[in-house]
Amino acid sequence: MASDREEGNAQAPLTAEPSCKDEARIGQKGRTAHRWWERGQRPAGLCDKRFTSAYLYAAVCPASGADFTLVMPTVSTTAMSLFLDGFSRSLEPDVQAVLVLDQAGWHGARALVVPGNITLVPLPPYSPELNPVERVWLYLRERFLSHRLLDDYGAVVQACCDAWNALTATPERLRSLTSYPWLPCVNA
Numbered sequence: 001m002a003s004d005r006e007e008g009n010a011q012a013p014l015t016a017e018p019s020c021k022d023e024a025r026i027g028q029k030g031r032t033a034h035r036w037w038e039r040g041q042r043p044a045g046l047c048d049k050r051f052t053s054a055y056l057y058a059a060v061c062p063a064s065g066a067d068f069t070l071v072m073p074t075v076s077t078t079a080m081s082l083f084l085d086g087f088s089r090s091l092e093p094d095v096q097a098v099l100v101l102d103q104a105g106w107h108g109a110r111a112l113v114v115p116g117n118i119t120l121v122p123l124p125p126y127s128p129e130l131n132p133v134e135r136v137w138l139y140l141r142e143r144f145l146s147h148r149l150l151d152d153y154g155a156v157v158q159a160c161c162d163a164w165n166a167l168t169a170t171p172e173r174l175r176s177l178t179s180y181p182w183l184p185c186v187n188a
Contacts, residue, residue, distance in 0.1 A: 021059040021101040022133035062178035065171025077106045081113040088115035132178035
């Protein structure tokens, strides 16, 4: 399932500026976020013991705020190849995209199909703090995806889409979350 923005409502096209890619598991086994509450007491919270989940794949261009997102049922080399194919088709003709990503096993697998107009740039091992999309996941979980009970897989997918669409309604928010000072040096 794709977000509304990549189905034709995108405000800014993806360009050759470096983009950052990552995926996050979103599901019924959610997390709680910080809340203000009376000192010495715990706030009431929701707890879900079910394990249904989906994965939100995202590529974000920090310079323009452009994004490409897919919600998929799993993380694998096949799912990553599907994501890269969709991302490739969303690019303007004659654009070579630079995609910065971590070194998850499916990002560098031999069976991974990387389209000709995408160049993958892996980050050093064990350095998720260098990937700007990690801050996006934290923001989504804190603002939209915590303290919720989701009934089934369809509700998980809908929650992912709603959260992403709420975030990307203003590209400036996405730019501010992903602006790292070292990113302009990737083009050099």
